[in-house]
Every structure is written in structure tokens, then in C-alpha cells.
Amino acid sequence: MELLDMAVLAGAVLILLGQSTWLYTDARGRSRYPWFWAIWGLIQCPMPLIFYWLIVRRRKR
Structure with a gap:
């Protein structure tokens, strides 16, 4: 179990x-x-990436 925790x-x-x-x-x-x-x-994992795509990447287009 400890090995799985380390892998995660x-x-x-x-x-x-x-x-x-x-x-x-x-x-x-x-x-x-x-x-x-x-x-x-x-x-954090997904939120910065989502906001970056919505705010920065989309604004350039």
C-alpha cells in the first residue's frame, strides 16, 4: 500500500x-x-490550465 501511495x-x-x-x-x-x-x-491541477486557456489563449484570437 505504501508503494502505491508513493507512486500516486x-x-x-x-x-x-x-x-x-x-x-x-x-x-x-x-x-x-x-x-x-x-x-x-x-x-492546483486543472483550474489554472482551464482559466489560462479561457482568459489568455482565447483573448489573443
């Missing part, structure tokens, strides 16, 4: 780091508060 924790960390990195690099390219998006992306 490692997976969550990888997802959060990947999301935060992508949000930072994309927001930096668009000059849209990259540190804000990166820090928020480290704290």
Missing part, C-alpha cells in the same frame, strides 16, 4: 511540474504574468 504522489508531482512549466513558458511568450501562472499551476 510522484505522479501528482510530475503533473503539477509539467503544467506549471508549460504555463510559465507559454505566458512568458505572450507577456502575460508568467510567474503568477507558474505558481498557481504548482498549487
Whole structure:
């Protein structure tokens, strides 16, 4: 059971780091508060990505 807990924790960390990195690099390219998006992306999983797509990515079009 402990091994499964460690695997879930490692997976969550990888997802959060990947999301935060992508949000930072994309927001930096668009000059849209990259540190804000990166820090928020480290704290929560789906919400920062959804809001980023709705606020930043859609506004450019």
C-alpha cells in the first residue's frame, strides 16, 4: 500500500511540474504574468490550465 501511495504522489508531482512549466513558458511568450501562472499551476491541477486557456489563449484570437 505504501508503494502505491508513493507512486500516486510522484505522479501528482510530475503533473503539477509539467503544467506549471508549460504555463510559465507559454505566458512568458505572450507577456502575460508568467510567474503568477507558474505558481498557481504548482498549487492546483486543472483550474489554472482551464482559466489560462479561457482568459489568455482565447483573448489573443
